[in-house]
Amino acid sequence: MLVYLKIYRYNPEAGRNVPSFDTYNIEAEPTDRVLDLLEHVKGNVDGTISFRRSCAHGVCGSDAMRINGRNMLACKALVKDVGTEITVEPILGLPVLKDMIVDMEPFFNSYKSLMPFLINEDVPADGKERRQTPEQLERFEDTTKCILCAACTTSCPVFWSDEQYVGPATIVNAHRFIFDSRDQAANTRLEILADHGGAFRCRTAFNCTEACPREIHVTQAIAEVKNAITSGGVEH
Amino acid sequence: MTQTHQHEVIIVGAGGAGLMAALYASRGADTAVLSKLYPTRSHTGAAQGGIGAALGNLEPDKVEWHSFDTVKGSDYLGDQDAIDYMCAQAPEVVYELEHMGLPFSRNADGTIAQRRFGGHTNNDTKQPVLRSCYAADRTGHMILQTLYQNCIKNKVHFYDEFHVLDLLMNDGVANGVVAVELATGELHVFHAKSVVFATGGHGRIWELTSNAYAYTGDGVAITLRRGLPAQDLEFFQFHPTGILKLGILITEGVRGEGGVLINGKGERFMERYAPTVKDLASRDVVSRSIYLEIRDGNGIKGDRYVHLDMRPEVVNHYAELDGRKMPDGTPYRVTGEQLLSKVPDIVDFCRTYLGIDPIKEPMPIQPTAHYAMGGIPTNMHGQALSDAKGTIVPGLFAAGEVACVSVHGANRLGTNSLLDLVVFGKEAGKMAAEYAKGADYKPLENNPTDFTRQQLDRILGKSGGEKIVTLGEEMKTKMMDDVGVFRTAEGMTSAIEKMRELRERYKNISVDDHGKRFNTDLLNAWELGCLLDVALATAVSAEARPESRGAHAREDFPKRNDTEWLKHTLAWMDGNQVRLEYKPVTITKYEPKERVY
Ligand SMILES: Cc1cc2nc3c(=O)[nH]c(=O)nc-3n(C[C@H](O)[C@H](O)[C@H](O)COP(=O)(O)OP(=O)(O)OC[C@H]3O[C@@H](n4cnc5c(N)ncnc54)[C@H](O)[C@@H]3O)c2cc1C
Ligand code: SF4
Ligand code: FES
Numbered sequence: 003m004l005v006y007l008k009i010y011r012y013n014p015e016a017g018r019n020v021p022s023f024d025t026y027n028i029e030a031e032p033t034d035r036v037l038d039l040l041e042h043v044k045g046n047v048d049g050t051i052s053f054r055r056s057c058a059h060g061v062c063g064s065d066a067m068r069i070n071g072r073n074m075l076a077c078k079a080l081v082k083d084v085g086t087e088i089t090v091e092p093i094l095g096l097p098v099l100k101d102m103i104v105d106m107e108p109f110f111n112s113y114k115s116l117m118p119f120l121i122n123e124d125v126p127a128d129g130k131e132r133r134q135t136p137e138q139l140e141r142f143e144d145t146t147k148c149i150l151c152a153a154c155t156t157s158c159p160v161f162w163s164d165e166q167y168v169g170p171a172t173i174v175n176a177h178r179f180i181f182d183s184r185d186q187a188a189n190t191r192l193e194i195l196a197d198h199g200g201a202f203r204c205r206t207a208f209n210c211t212e213a214c215p216r217e218i219h220v221t222q223a224i225a226e227v228k229n230a231i232t233s234g235g236v237e238h
Numbered sequence: 239m240t241q242t243h244q245h246e247v248i249i250v251g252a253g254g255a256g257l258m259a260a261l262y263a264s265r266g267a268d269t270a271v272l273s274k275l276y277p278t279r280s281h282t283g284a285a286q287g288g289i290g291a292a293l294g295n296l297e298p299d300k301v302e303w304h305s306f307d308t309v310k311g312s313d314y315l316g317d318q319d320a321i322d323y324m325c326a327q328a329p330e331v332v333y334e335l336e337h338m339g340l341p342f343s344r345n346a347d348g349t350i351a352q353r354r355f356g357g358h359t360n361n362d363t364k365q366p367v368l369r370s371c372y373a374a375d376r377t378g379h380m381i382l383q384t385l386y387q388n389c390i391k392n393k394v395h396f397y398d399e400f401h402v403l404d405l406l407m408n409d410g411v412a413n414g415v416v417a418v419e420l421a422t423g424e425l426h427v428f429h430a431k432s433v434v435f436a437t438g439g440h441g442r443i444w445e446l447t448s449n450a451y452a453y454t455g456d457g458v459a460i461t462l463r464r465g466l467p468a469q470d471l472e473f474f475q476f477h478p479t480g481i482l483k484l485g486i487l488i489t490e491g492v493r494g495e496g497g498v499l500i501n502g503k504g505e506r507f508m509e510r511y512a513p514t515v516k517d518l519a520s521r522d523v524v525s526r527s528i529y530l531e532i533r534d535g536n537g538i539k540g541d542r543y544v545h546l547d548m549r550p551e552v553v554n555h556y557a558e559l560d561g562r563k564m565p566d567g568t569p570y571r572v573t574g575e576q577l578l579s580k581v582p583d584i585v586d587f588c589r590t591y592l593g594i595d596p597i598k599e600p601m602p603i604q605p606t607a608h609y610a611m612g613g614i615p616t617n618m619h620g621q622a623l624s625d626a627k628g629t630i631v632p633g634l635f636a637a638g639e640v641a642c643v644s645v646h647g648a649n650r651l652g653t654n655s656l657l658d659l660v661v662f663g664k665e666a667g668k669m670a671a672e673y674a675k676g677a678d679y680k681p682l683e684n685n686p687t688d689f690t691r692q693q694l695d696r697i698l699g700k701s702g703g704e705k706i707v708t709l710g711e712e713m714k715t716k717m718m719d720d721v722g723v724f725r726t727a728e729g730m731t732s733a734i735e736k737m738r739e740l741r742e743r744y745k746n747i748s749v750d751d752h753g754k755r756f757n758t759d760l761l762n763a764w765e766l767g768c769l770l771d772v773a774l775a776t777a778v779s780a781e782a783r784p785e786s787r788g789a790h791a792r793e794d795f796p797k798r799n800d801t802e803w804l805k806h807t808l809a810w811m812d813g814n815q816v817r818l819e820y821k822p823v824t825i826t827k828y829e830p831k832e833r834v835y
Contacts, residue, residue, distance in 0.1 A: 015753045033591070045707035049750030049759035054279075056450040059486045059587060061379065062279040078590055099421065100756045106276065119387035120339025131336040133348030139341060146341045146373075146380065150278050184339070217586075 063151030154210035251436035252277035255638025258663030266671030285378020287491035288370030290653035291328035312647025423754025444607035459768030480606025620666025648788020703748035
């Protein structure tokens, strides 16, 4: 089938300092990924088009983009699902550096600000695993799936307008530790998230949940964090 | 302007091996990690099924069985001292990962859950054993995340999106690397006492692959260009179950949970090829069986694929025929819901890319290029070696898929790569720091970026030349056809000729992008150069080995030949010429035997 592909272009270095679109008509299969189309154009028509990618099957988080206005991974968006008129743009709210490549530093800095690591220096005397029941794991398992693609954060209207807000991905990753029965710093994390840039900035727009390619219940995770703050902690 | 940085230890690569090395090196020395991808984008994150360790959480298991299975899986080409070390370390490193926070799936008693995997057995009963420690079907993702989290905790220094293009050496001693910073296009020199390569594999040489775009063999190519050898490149694993036409991996864990391979006649054909462990034979065995079925016209509808079936009724049917039991002795039975919770990502991949629900329909699969057993030769301590005598390259270390210790020999067992990353990443990190403490910075050459600039300028200096995609596609098709699952002298000879031709044409490659900022066009071209180098060295190493062993299966030499070929290959590259030497395999307890599953 013929696909009409519109690609966002921005590269001040090459004189393209006003964002604009390049358009292509290309032959595609319904099962082609949008990433395949981008690779095709880059390889055969214009090598200057720039975007990040690696795994090509939705597990590395490199290629979150706006596809027909919605945040998706280009490698998980199939032609049959997005239609034959496809517009590809960079995610919103992070500075665009070149075409679909945005500056990820603010995103990762926010992620790092919430101590995204298990805090617990006690290990069992026999040196073996700490015990955790399947039910205890289930409490936070959903948020362990995050691949830090930024699709959620950059779909959030609060994040676009409010520089202070840590954004959904950071809260998802805090959730992953707050509700882990092995972690000993839930209260510290909750205190940080109770603060002005934290969980209560969320206005439950649900964009994040819709954007998440890992189908993480992002809004629910944020709600659980808010509840834990309000109720003064977490019971394991 | 070239900037110069100095760190005692430079680690190239931020996957499982690189991050584990970083955690340990940074305890003893000033350490920095360079990675062409953001660390969490590394291919370790794609690993699904699990990490092997004889914890024996639900049924008896022993480190010795793990060792023997690995030796047998390697078709006796693995070095037994290193294998023993890795398997003995396995329980400890798995517990260490748990202590770092890894959210393993759990048994009802709270211990780490384990599943069956190909080639892992109870050596007494010969039956598959629960050895693969898993976090659903995202074990690699959880390892990568956990290690990265711990690097943040320990304030490890990262240079993200720095693409390393050269290794610097002074008088045979490694003393740094040259990298391009993607955001600016500037070259940076990193002056170091120890350099650790942890750059992953090179599966992008083949047409159908489970490997990421980033799997372009940079580490092996860079060291080959610096006159160092690559070991056992002819042994490249084809995983039996890649999604039809896409190559995306379906973990062996699906068969561990009871899934079976079915041909066009509706037969569970692995019964014929591996009567004891059937669908859980080693990967080389299963991939060849699939090819043979297809060749005999037994593909689905006579086509070039077979089915992997994990519908609960099918799983239960064959579990009953096999007499499979739960650890508590009751018959093994599963529901769709249980399967979904064990392999959720597989279900998601099938829904997304195939439009099918694997709980209700079988999955169309074909073997896919997957894992490099070969790579930079190292000893058990991650120290790189420069010759067949085992001479150490001072200051240079390698770990993970880029390295060849060799613990995987001619065929890797599933779950043993993640184990290899953690065990030898740790070892390489410790050794690199230790070495750095006792060494001085070896002075840099006058113009350390010359060789790199020469390579880039050659690409940038042309226009209207050969295209990356054209050369890349010709390479992939040829390697798939002639240096794939089955090989012949004729096919490999023509592949060697073809790779030489492509390398000649590569001299005339050109790109569209001549800018500095995120010039992915230029780097794709440079990566293709790496792939072509490794492809040529692979084809030459393969053609020279007239026997069948593990993943190297020759139609013209169908038998293993221990009298003459129980040895490792070392390949050096000089222009279009590849020179080969051989070195003995370390054999301790396990004398080579015929391999039956
Ligand atoms: C789909 C899939 C499933 C798998 N499942 C399993 C499993 O269940 N169990 C198992 O044991 N094994 C599994 N494997 C194999 C295993 O995951 C890999 O072998 C392993 O993760 C490789 O890890 P690594 O640390 O060596 O490399 P990677 O994780 O790939 O890391 C390589 C790093 O090097 C960097 N790099 C590369 N080149 C350069 C350069 N030139 N300059 C700077 N940086 C560079 C990259 O950015 C990256 O950070 C699987 C593999 C695949 C593809
Ligand atoms: S929560 Fe989902 S959308 Fe957000 S960063 Fe993680 S994987 Fe991406
Ligand atoms: S390329 Fe890895 S998520 Fe799309």
